[in-house]
Amino acid sequence: MKLTGSQILLESLRLEGVETVFGYPGGAVINIYDDLYDSPIKHILTRHEQAAVHAADGYARTTGEVGVVIATSGPGATNTVTGIATAYMDSIPMVIITGQVPTALIGNDAFQEADICGITRPCTKHNFLVQDLRDLPLMIKKAFFIARTGRPGPVLIDLPKDIQVASMKFSYPDTVKMRGYKPTVDGDERQIGKAAQMLLKAKRPVFYVGGGASLADVCPELLELAELLQIPVTTTLMAMAAFPGEHPLALGMLGMHGTYFANMSVTECDLLVAIGARFDDRVTGRIDAFAKKAKIIQFDIDPSSIHKIVRVDLPVVGDLKSVLTTLLRQLKEQPQDVARQVEQTADWRKEIVGWKAKHPMGYQSSKSVIKPQYVIEKISELSAEDAIITTEVGQHQMWTAQFFNFRQPRTFLTSGGLGTMGYGLPAALGAQVAFPNRQVIDISGDGSFQMNSQELATLVQYRLPVKIAILNNNFLGMVRQWQQLFFDKRYSQTCMELPIDFVKLAEAYGATGLSTDKVDDVETVIKKAFEIDGPVLMEFKVSREENVMPMVPAGKGIHEMVLAS
């Protein structure tokens, strides 16, 4: 039996295990949407293509599966770009299908034509323009394979309209082989052996864990390794949920807004072990002052991450699952050395306990005005053990990393690499679609929220009970903070002068809106929101000029942090 291009697409998606897609219809994908009408694949209609990509991203980050998006040609496709770049920077597996004008019109400036393959080349792991229907099944197979293997990432397939309507006999390939793409899986056993020896000799070791640990699902191995050797663990923004926040070995986040004790540990350590982390500038601060007393081991799946920013002493390229499993096995074969090592590093842990006591994470509390950190602490306290937290970008994002106690892997979704305002609400939407029965909370600022607030409609339409907590300071707070500290308080264009009635906004979409400016009401509002079976927007009018502290000023080493403003 012959199938059309769009039927082949949907059938291939089904064979790849896709149950849900996020998207927005249009002229160049109308055939796909016609076939979707009869398909078992569930489609979530967002109110903007950017939100569809962030939602698929949230779906992918929580489930570990490939997120799938469908958008039309031209503006539909260009609207996906910010979402794709966000996923690319954070290595999120996704497949984005865009409609394209018919092949005969490509290059003619046709209506709703955009060279989306050209536009997304630098922000996708790979992309395909389908020029012949016969190539389509293998291209889809390759797209999913590329997206989910190696260092994951988004892959785009641009599908011209004439190919969607052409038909042929369909068979889906079982396997895929590419001469140019063979990701390394197993780390080199000897290199791992050397790492084990370095770990058994170090006097002041620290684990520096990045988003790769979440993506590779190695949180249990990481916990076992840290506990076996009693090595303190600092996590990047991308890995906050990869290690339990209240574990005695947890140092919290490092870097620009990291804890005093995490930054001091990295500065004073003699062995830094980077696990799925890429030495981002927000982590390292001034590079020649970063971990300069330490030998560095780097475990990473991507060879191009090695020696990119920092020269490392021992690189191990491979899938973290395989590498950490081998490392654990090797260490367990030397129980006496492990025991001796735990003893040898006791003083180091004591020193860190001293730093924790000297400058714990904290903030000036208040009885008269709501502190944003207080709201996050309360959400952390009152939310379910397996609650999924998303954020937008800015001060509230940093406060969430600092004050939310993450408990389980894949429960923290945030745009770490690209720093995309407007990410949190659609990502929460995608996470809620993946896990209808779990608590999903978007912690937001008033600025970021307004970048994708239209998604309230999607939440209401699909009865997705996402809870939104807006920490409203009527400022673009992070930029304002920089203006205060480095630009002589010249608040250029950072005051959101028009006060928005967020309660009415929520109600306009058919969601519930709650608002308070009273410290004593914070807990009540959160509890009430959690009890309501539907989407709720909570607005907390918080102290307006609160700063995120500690802070490493640009160009300084991470040990030169300012502790309070």
Added chain:
Amino acid sequence: MKHTISVLVENEFGVLARVAGLFSGRGFNIESLSVAPTLEPDTSRMTIVTRGDDRILEQVTKQLNKLISTIKVVDFTDDEYVERELALVKVTAESDSRAEVLRIVDIFRAKVVDVTPKSYTVEITGAPAKIDAVLALLTPMGIKEVVRSGPVVIGRGSKGVAG
């Protein structure tokens, strides 16, 4: 330091843009780039001349390798290789200079491939330094137009890029 890199790629839609975009997007420098299919029609070979310190060159080769369309990357700089470039030069050749142009062409084993009453077009092949030398000697005669292919390289003996 100058590096000459051979890149074997899948001969598919957009592959040149991927490679060129990688260089511009990451701030790497391209001095020259030449590309043509190999004996296998689905494979192309690029020769890229670039500059950078060791750290940059390590990133250049790693990032090239990371492209899905890239099959193999070889940096020939430290190895034994043969390097050749082709140049076509249209040089003024009127009564008094015609003989001198031919003498230079002869000395460098170049070839005159087109003749008009007022000009010769000369084909020169060789290492880029040889082409520079010929151009320097022809400049006083009046060069009307030059086109250079950029170098292509191949490893000596067993060294090289299969495919």
